[in-house]
Amino acid sequence: MNNPIPYGRQNITEEDIEAVVSTLKSDYLTQGPRIPEFEEGFATYVDSKYAVAVSNGTAALHLCAMALNVQPGDKVITTPITFAASANCIRYCGGEVVFADIDPDTYLLDINKVREFLEASPKGTYQGIIPVDFAGRAVNLEEFRQLAEEYDLWIIEDACHAPGGYFIDSKEEKQLCGKGKFADLAIFSFHPVKHIASGEGGMITTNDKKLYEKLLQLRTHGIVKDESKYKNTPAFASGLDESQYSILDTQDYPQWYMEMQELGYNYRLTDFQAALGSSQLIRADDGLEKRRILAARYQEAFKNKDFIKGQSGVIEGHAYHLYILEVEDRLGLYNYLRENKIFAQIHYIPCHLMPYYREKGWQEGDFPNAENYYKHCISLPMYPTLQEEEQNYVIGKIKSFYEG
Known part of the structure; x- marks a missing residue:
């Protein structure tokens, strides 16, 4: 490829x-x-x-x-x-x-x-x-x-x-x-x-x-321009006292008038x-249909494979922004795919383990399901223009990594 x-x-x-x-x-x-x-x-x-x-x-x-x-x-x-x-x-x-x-x-x-x-x-x-x-x-x-x-x-x-x-x-x-x-x-x-x-x-x-x-x-x-409120409305009707008339005058509000009501x-x-x-x-529905076809191919290709701990699978209503596998030796697979010009991705490092949120008191061990998922997850190529030949190449490389 x-x-x-x-x-x-x-x-x-x-x-x-x-x-x-x-x-x-x-x-x-x-x-x-x-x-x-x-x-x-x-x-x-x-x-x-x-x-x-x-x-x-x-x-x-x-x-x-x-x-x-x-x-x-x-x-x-x-x-x-x-x-x-x-x-x-x-x-x-x-x-x-x-x-x-x-x-x-x-x-x-x-x-x-x-x-x-x-x-x-x-x-x-x-x-x-x-x-x-x-x-x-x-x-x-x-x-x-x-x-x-x-x-x-x-x-x-x-x-x-x-x-x-x-x-x-x-x-x-x-x-x-x-x-x-x-x-x-x-x-x-x-x-x-x-x-x-x-x-x-x-x-x-x-x-x-x-x-x-x-x-x-x-x-x-936070700016509002409401012509129904301000157009042809006398300035003094806003409740301004006479000392403030010089700001808006006593004429009707002009069409350019607007208010910043909050930040x-x-x-x-x-x-x-x-x-x-x-x-x-x-063409959003067409793209969605193609994503679901790709997902079905992935599911069939990895069904009953010993190296698969879990996968997105075929789920009614799933929109398939991502197709995810859970595997052993995720890092090894990730690097092997990159060596073969397949740029899979990881979604996501758990938020609570980011340095910012660790400083708020969260730590490893707080959410075992999320952390276990992260250790094994990898997102495969998934987009409507992915060709069958390209998807087969991805599937083949994953199988060759685990099965030789």
Whole structure:
């Protein structure tokens, strides 16, 4: 195999390029018409009422924490097997991150471990939960919602790995990741290796109108421009005394008038990124279908192999951002694959073992399932343009490493 095979790769088509170039030639580069187009299209795709496009997935998490009014000292539970941003968003607001172990069969946050934390403390100790649809496997949010209501908690679904993924609820209905039926907010990422690529970019979905309006405000510096409120409204109606009339005059508010009502951020997506995202969204289902075909091939190739401790397998509703094997001598396999131009990856070093979180008191041994998973996990190449010949090459090299 002459060309290297990465674990993930974007797929940019001529239609994508045309969409971006068309936008670059238009009157808008930042907040233009392609933003609401992308938001509306994505909301329809995941079956949510509202969607807010932002600069990246990390910004999406931060804005969610702010919109839910996370305060210094608030305790929020999440999984240690995730990208650090899932936890960091709480720290940005001064909150306290509490990790709970994973289910070794699903690699997802173990609801029973979460319940143990909640039962061991007075109600009100914890404020929220951030479950992660890790690798593309959807969390059963119906179960988490029941637990959250029992303890008055909010839920942020980190669905960065799972647009188009779903789980089956108790009524045997499909519940799409990000739909918003069970989570207060859900977030997505459009990093190049994700299902939908816009270079950088993220999306927040919700069914809560108040949260939606709050997110729009926080996304743009906390600044509000509401023409229905300010246009043709006399300045003195705002309650200013006469000494302040010189600031706004006694005339109607002009159309340029706006207010910074709270401290927000510049977390906006650009119009040309939204154009790329909208173009990619058109073929998102096709890419998802191809990922599931690749996953089925991997499962069949490694079925009943002694060197496999576990694998992602074929799971209904799985979005397959990643396909993961658990193996012995993971480091040996990783290096062998790299020698053969196969650039597998590891997802993830447990968050609680990162130096930053070790300083908060977490240590090795706290979460045996997560730590055991990390010792054996390796993410195989998984992207829609991966050719059958390339996948067979990957499979063959893995087998040759273990079987000779």
